[in-house]
Amino acid sequence: xxxxxxxxxxxxxxxxxxxxxxxxxxxxxxxxxxxxxxxxxxxxxxxxxxxxxxxxxxxxxxxxxxxxxxxxxxxxxxxxxxxxxxxxxxxxxxxxxxxxxxxxxxxxxxxxxxxxxxxxxxxxxxxxxxxxxxxxxxxxxxxxxxxxxxxxxxxxxxxxxxxxxxxxxxxxxxxxxxxxxxxxxxxxxxxxxxxxxxxxxxxxxxxxxxxxxxxxxxxxxxxxxxxxxxx
Amino acid sequence: xxxxxxxxxxxxxxxxxxxxxxxxxxxxxxxxxxxxxxxxxxxxxxxxxxxxxxxxxxxxxxxxxxxxxxxxxxxxxxxxxxxxxxxxxxxxxxxxxxxxxxxxxxxxxxxxxxxxxxxxxxxxxxxxxxxxxxxxxxxxxxxxxxxxxxxxxxxxxxxxxxxxxxxxxxxxxxxxxxxxxxxxxxxxxxxxxxxxxxxxxxxxxxx
Amino acid sequence: xxxxxxxxxxxxxxxxxxxxxxxxxxxxxxxxxxxxxxxxxxxxxxxxxxxxxxxxxxxxxxxxxxxxxxxxxxxxxxxxxxxxxxxxxxxxxxxxxxxxxxxxxxxxxxxxxxxxxxxxxxxxxxxxxxxxxxxxxxxxxxxxxxxxxxxxxxxxxxxxxxxxxxxxxxxxxxxxxxxxxxxxxxxxxxxxxxxxxxxxxxxxxxxxxxxxxxxxxxxxxxxxxxxxxxxx
Numbered sequence: 165x166x167x168x169x170x171x172x173x174x175x176x177x178x179x180x181x182x183x184x185x186x187x188x189x190x191x192x193x194x195x196x197x198x199x200x201x202x203x204x205x206x207x208x209x210x211x212x213x214x215x216x217x218x219x220x221x222x223x224x225x226x227x228x229x230x231x232x233x234x235x236x237x238x239x240x241x242x243x244x245x246x247x248x249x250x251x252x253x254x255x256x257x258x259x260x261x262x263x264x265x266x267x268x269x270x271x272x273x274x275x276x277x278x279x280x281x282x283x284x285x286x287x288x289x290x291x292x293x294x295x296x297x298x299x300x301x302x303x304x305x306x307x308x309x310x311x312x313x314x315x316x317x318x319x320x321x322x323x324x325x326x327x328x329x330x331x332x333x334x335x336x337x338x339x340x341x342x343x344x345x346x347x348x349x350x351x352x353x354x355x356x357x358x359x360x361x362x363x364x365x366x367x368x369x370x371x372x373x374x375x376x377x378x379x380x381x382x383x384x385x386x387x388x389x390x391x392x393x394x395x
Numbered sequence: 396x397x398x399x400x401x402x403x404x405x406x407x408x409x410x411x412x413x414x415x416x417x418x419x420x421x422x423x424x425x426x427x428x429x430x431x432x433x434x435x436x437x438x439x440x441x442x443x444x445x446x447x448x449x450x451x452x453x454x455x456x457x458x459x460x461x462x463x464x465x466x467x468x469x470x471x472x473x474x475x476x477x478x479x480x481x482x483x484x485x486x487x488x489x490x491x492x493x494x495x496x497x498x499x500x501x502x503x504x505x506x507x508x509x510x511x512x513x514x515x516x517x518x519x520x521x522x523x524x525x526x527x528x529x530x531x532x533x534x535x536x537x538x539x540x541x542x543x544x545x546x547x548x549x550x551x552x553x554x555x556x557x558x559x560x561x562x563x564x565x566x567x568x569x570x571x572x573x574x575x576x577x578x579x580x581x582x583x584x585x586x587x588x589x590x591x592x593x594x595x596x597x598x599x600x601x602x
Numbered sequence: 603x604x605x606x607x608x609x610x611x612x613x614x615x616x617x618x619x620x621x622x623x624x625x626x627x628x629x630x631x632x633x634x635x636x637x638x639x640x641x642x643x644x645x646x647x648x649x650x651x652x653x654x655x656x657x658x659x660x661x662x663x664x665x666x667x668x669x670x671x672x673x674x675x676x677x678x679x680x681x682x683x684x685x686x687x688x689x690x691x692x693x694x695x696x697x698x699x700x701x702x703x704x705x706x707x708x709x710x711x712x713x714x715x716x717x718x719x720x721x722x723x724x725x726x727x728x729x730x731x732x733x734x735x736x737x738x739x740x741x742x743x744x745x746x747x748x749x750x751x752x753x754x755x756x757x758x759x760x761x762x763x764x765x766x767x768x769x770x771x772x773x774x775x776x777x778x779x780x781x782x783x784x785x786x787x788x789x790x791x792x793x794x795x796x797x798x799x800x801x802x803x804x805x806x807x808x809x810x811x812x813x814x815x816x817x818x819x820x821x822x823x824x825x826x827x828x829x830x831x832x833x834x
Contacts, residue, residue, distance in 0.1 A: 171466040174500030181497030189485055252481035256540075258448050259475055260498040262467060321756060325749050331739040338735055342728040343756060346763035353771050373766055384759050388752045391673055395449040395745070410743045411832045450676065452744075 178261040182269025186244050187276075196277055200240045204285050207232045208292060215293070225296045226355035229289055230348055233315060236281050238337045241319040244270050245327035254327075258393065267389040271320045271382070278316035282308055299361030307358060307367070310374040311351035317378055318343045321385035324392045347377055397461050398472070398547050398577060399423040400445065404454035407440050414440050415601040418454070422594040424547065425575050429589060430582035432598030438582040439479065441598065442552045445580065446473050458548065467500060474541030476534075477552035484526040488517055488536050491525060495543045511539040515565055530557040538569060547577035554581055555588050609815055612808040619801045620649035629795070636795045640709075641777070647705045648794075649801055653809035655698040655719075658726060661691025661813065665733075666758045669751030681747035682828070685737065686820040688754070690813060692730040699723055718768035719776050725764065729757045 190196055211228055220228075248254040257266055286308055289296055298304045322340045329335065354370040399421060406416035414437035422428040430438050443449035444456050447469040458469055465471035482491055489508055496503040512518045515535040525533065534557045541549065554566055570589070573579040581589050625645065627637045638645050668684035671677070702720065703713040714720060736753055740746035794802060 174466060177502075178498050178500050181494060184497075185483065185494055189483070192485055251484070252479060253483060255443075255448055256480050256482070257498070259446060259470055259473070259480070260495055262470070265498075318760075325736070325753060328745065329736060329740045329749055335732075335735055335739055339732045339753065342725055342732055343760050345725055345728075346760055346767055349767050349771060350763075353767075369766075369770060373763060377760070377763055380759055380763075381756075384756055388755060391748055391752055395443065408744075410741070411828065452676065 175262065175265055178265035179269045179272070182257070182261060182266050183272045186270070186273045190273075195243070196240055196280075200236060200277075200281060201284060203239055204232065204236055204281065204288065207235065208285070208288050212292060219295045222295070222297070222359040223356050225293060226359055227352050229285070229296075229355060230311070230352050232285050232289070233282060233312070234341075234344065234348060235337070236285065237278065237315050237319050238340060240277060240281065241274050241316065242323040242326060242336050244273050244320075245323045249327045249330065263390040263393045264386060266393060267320075267324075267386060270324075271317065271385075274316040274320045274323075275313060278312040278319075282312040296359070298359050300358045300363070300367075303362055303364060303367045304355065304358035306371065307351055307354040307374070310371065310378065311347065311354075314347045314351075314374060314378050314381065315344065317381045317385070318347065321381070321389070321392075324385075324389065328392055343381075347374070350374055350377070397424065399459045400428065400456065400548065400578060400580070401459055402445075402454065402456035405441070405444060405451050405456060406453040407437060407444070407449075408452040415598050416453075418596060418598075418601055420594055420596050422578060422580075424578045426578055426594065427574050427589070427592040428578065428580045429586075429592035429595045430580065430598065431584070431586075431595060432601075433584070436598035436601075438598060439477065439552055441596070442475070442477065442550055442580070442582050446475050446550060460547070471499065471544060472546055473548045473550060474544065474546035475550045475552070476537045476541045476554065477550075478556055479552075480537060482525050482533060482536060482540070485524060487522050487524050488512055488528075488539070489521045491536065492539060492543060495540050499544050501544065507543070508539075511542055512536075514542075514569075515539050516561065531559055531562055534558055535562055535565065538566065542569070548580065549573045549577070550580040550582075552582045554583060555585070605811065605815060609808065609811045612804065613812065616649065616801060616805045616808050620646055620805065623797075623801075629797075632797050635798055644705060644709055645798075647701060648798075649805045651698060651701045651705065652802070653806050654694050654701065655723060656806065657809055657813050658691050658695035658698055658723070660810070661687045661694060662726065662729070662754075662758070664817070665691060666751075666754045669754045672747050672751050676744075678743065678747065678828070679825070681743070681751070682824045683817075683821055684747075684751060684754070686817060686824055688730060688733055689820065690816055692727075692734065694813075695723065695727050695730055699727060716772060717776055718764075718772055721768065721772070722764055725761065729754075729761070733757070 211232070248257060261269075290298070319340060322336065322343060326336050326339060350370050350373045354367055354374075357367050357370070400423075401421045403419050405418035407414040418441065420428070430441055432438050440449065444451050458472055460472065483494065486494065489505070489512070492508040492511060493503045493505075496507070509518060509521070512521050515538050517532060517535055517539065520528070520532065525536065528536065549569075551566075551570070554570070555563055558566060567590075570579055570581070581592070583589065623633055623635055625635045625637050625643060629636045635645070665684045665687040668680045668687060672680040672684060702723070706715060706720075707713050733750060733754060737746055737750050740749060
């Protein structure tokens with residue numbers, strides 16, 4: 165048995181092993197699919213009840229969509245790291261795979277989780293909430309995609325921190341919110357623009373901010389992850 | 396291929412409590428390093444430093460090898476068996492081994508996995524989820540996991556914990572093989588676990 | 603000692619100048635401040651409020667720099683410096699928020715308006731709050747030092763985004779803010795006269811020295827405390 169010759173291929177194998185491990189574990193327990201799915205349904209029902217059939221402005225509805233997504237991320241995205249610490253498998257992983265492979269494997273898992281969550285939330289939101297109208301579909305899809313990537317990127321690194329701090333869930337939103345606020349303000353604004361109807365050119369600034377946010381957060385996380393991961 | 400573990404002036408402090416200080420030693424293959432000391436003297440801490448998962452407060456521990464450097468660094472040279480090292484319990488023994496090969500960047504091979512499981516007498520339970528294993532069976536699987544990549548350094552923390560007579564015999568034969576092939580590091584309280592050593596680090600006197 | 607004496611003298615002069623010099627519509631001498639329409643006597647806040655806000659930002663950066671140093675050198679003293687700076691930063695951040703809110707009540711009619719700078723200081727407060735909650739949750743000192751340093755770096759790289767986001771979302775009310783094109787805010791033009799500028803920059807220097815002095819005091823106290831605990 166020989167390792168892959170080239171470092172890049174070997175690294176990719178390790179990274180996908182980290183991702184697939186979480187993915188298969190998820191398929192077996194179906195925790196995220198069940199619990200997070202129900203979380204989204206519950207939150208959207210609360211919004212429906214509190215609106216009580218009253219029409220709400222596009223600004224409010226755009227904001228609410230991201231409130232649901234923020235808290236859904238906060239309840240699901242720490243699991244990938246917290247479970248490793250709780251079961252004592254963090255060191256097992258540390259002894260086998262490079263730290264960067266662990267980081268990108270876990271990031272990939274949260275990206276997939278985030279994509280699923282976003283898709284479910286947006287579909288339910290569009291179907292159930294009446295006042296929620298999108299006039300610029302392309303812009304909206306772009307914003308939601310980039311927003312969910314950014315959400316996963318920031319949530320992943322904060323999850324790594326809180327897992328090490330052994331604080332379980334309570335601190336997670338507290339630590340994540342200031343980091344996510346620039347992202348949330350931008351996506352809320354852009355979602356409002358998309359629902360009022362806007363062109364790609366008018367929303368260009370928002371896209372620039374979102375893309376650079378993602379790049380900055382992922383790069384910083386990659387550079388700092390080893391300090392968090394190693395005792 | 397000659398290999399050597401070399402440590403100089405290791406000191407570990409947690410929250411201003413000194414666990415040990417002034418630890419220096421060197422051991423070359425083929426050889427055995429014994430880490431002795433009472434409970435709480437920092438045996439596991441020293442093991443973690445050797446494995447590269449903990450940065451010491453001061454000093455360093457290096458692994459010097461005149462063979463080609465592995466891209467994955469120290470991880471590729473060390474296999475660890477320890478009570479605080481857990482398995483992925485929702486997966487079977489075979490899946491755990493397969494995952495370990497992938498994580499280490501190897502093309503997984505079922506033959507190698509079967510061979511390792513045969514060695515630790517778990518071949519019959521290879522498809523059962525680890526969750527249902529007894530603690531002795533888990534300890535055996537940990538040996539298989541630590542040997543996946545044929546490490547030149549095998550580090551054993553409490554090597555015999557939870558093992559029955561058969562398990563102990565298996566571990567003795569693994570230890571015997573390792574001490575001729577590379578470096579064996581054993582951290583234990585029980586000197587009957589080990590048939591002699593070349594270098595001893597006693598942590599009782601190292602505050 | 604010299605620092606403490608100089609600081610005392612400088613701060614006293616700044617306080618006297620800021621409060622005692624009269625504000626008149628047509629200043630005749632160096633010792634009179636010009637009247638700014640819309641601000642009147644309330645203009646005096648600039649001598650204290652702005653330096654306080656400036657310090658809370660500077661303390662955050664100081665804390666981050668020592669955090670980076672801790673990650674590189676693993677010296678607990680750097681963590682003590684980092685957390686001491688953050689502690690002072692939180693104090694000045696609260697002071698800036700409180701003084702600003704009181705002033706806003708009299709000038710803009712309500713304590714809080716989500717003006718860009720109010721939002722920024724609010725974010726800074728949140729970061730300080732999160733930083734200290736994280737620290738209090740971790741018992742092992744080395745781990746606490748590492749994780750809080752990493753957190754402050756991540757916070758520091760995301761904060762600059764507000765510079766680009768704020769102007770797109772809200773208009774500024776603060777005197778001198780750019781997002782105030784058609785005079786929507788109560789103050790249309792804000793320019794400090796030369797003598798105000800002297801007092802203002804003197805105050806800025808005095809507050810910076812105050813920070814340096816308080817910082818060294820805190821670090822010394824924290825070091826003594828850690829020595830005592832190590833012995834007992």
